[in-house]
Amino acid sequence: MRVFHPILIVAAALLAVFLQARWNFPRLWLSVQIDLLPGLMVYAGLSAGLATVTLLAVAGGLCFDSLSANPTGVSVLPLFAIGLAIQRQRHLILSGQTYAQWVLGLAASAIAPVMVLILLKTLGRDPIVGPGSLWQWLVASLAGAALTPLYFRVFGRLERALCYRPFYETSFRPDREIQRGRH
């Protein structure tokens, strides 16, 4: 499991970026492309180690930028900041609760694009932003929130399907068994 988990998460990031670039229907229906990576980062932050969070931020951010007009590397830092913040506070978060996953997904999907836009403006780029961006931000945040609990379900199933169940020691000891009858 220790090896499979990071591989699964990075493979999911690659697939998420591919889906965003390939399937255009959210843009045709809602004029918004939904970002799938912040929700995935919430899952990684709550269930994986720091190395996996870093790997996901670097691999996911670079993959996203490679298919976008973004300067290379601009998406890495926002993703990592989200992952690091969640990873540091995860002992306080009820990560099994759907509501907590939803709220964290909403916050991550709302913060990530804002941070990227701030970085782009700082770099002197001229992204297309206007009053309609507010609509895009709202829809993308809500969609990210709705998708985050799904990541937990899907990865939970994959984990059960691909990995060995952990072996727990039982409290039963044969030498302390009460033997009934004559001895």
Add this chain to the structure above:
Amino acid sequence: MRKAHYIALGFVLLLTLGLLRFPDRADPHVKPAVASLFVPLFGLAGSVERLAGRTSQALTPKRKLGEENERLRRENAELRMRLVQVEEAARENDRLRALIGWARSAPWKGKPARVIARDPANWWRSLHISLGRRDGVAVDAVVLTPEGLVGRVVEVSELRSRVALLGDPACRVAVLVMEGRQVADNGVISGSASVTDSSMVELSYLSPSREVKPGQSVLTSGLGGVFPKGILAGQVIYSHPIEFGLYKKARVKLAVNLDRIEEVWVTTP
């Protein structure tokens, strides 16, 4: 924060700063290398789509295919007739140009390409096409469809290219506003008019003294040296003066639906 957190943060900060500090050096090398990871996925998606297309073709009734075949035959014959006329007009044009000593305008050649991906970010307008350096595509190659102008190539790798679409800050086009066969004004398509509607772009630097009316066609002017003259970009929806009346702006509806294009033509030398 634990020591490991500091190390990870330092690593990510150094990597990001390194990449963003030298974008001209990093982008041409890192982007194609990372994007090459997607080549098998794009190939697989293309194969699945082709298979679906063939399956739907196989399921189409023979009668319908026959009708379509007949319609295409007629259209082909009409287009051949038109080609003969156009070739004769081009020869005449060349003769007249030679008579008055004008330079012959160089005809451009095109290659068809498939749209394989779109920009995953909401704040850029770009797409990826299935032709690259191997197919003779170069930066600044013009991308168009039979309906009109689409954009220009801004990044080329071996197997694919990225196209900045009309309305993207990386694709500014010098254009003419036409009133019938007369030039009503000239300006520059400078950016997107709406974040959520990719079919609307803004036309700037129109003369405040000239009248630009709804319905007038907008064609490339050939100025700037990237876009050949005479390609249809769209139609004027309305115009308005900007503050202090220095120049006028107009909103243009593009001739091509950029959200739905699947195939384009790329000009090659």
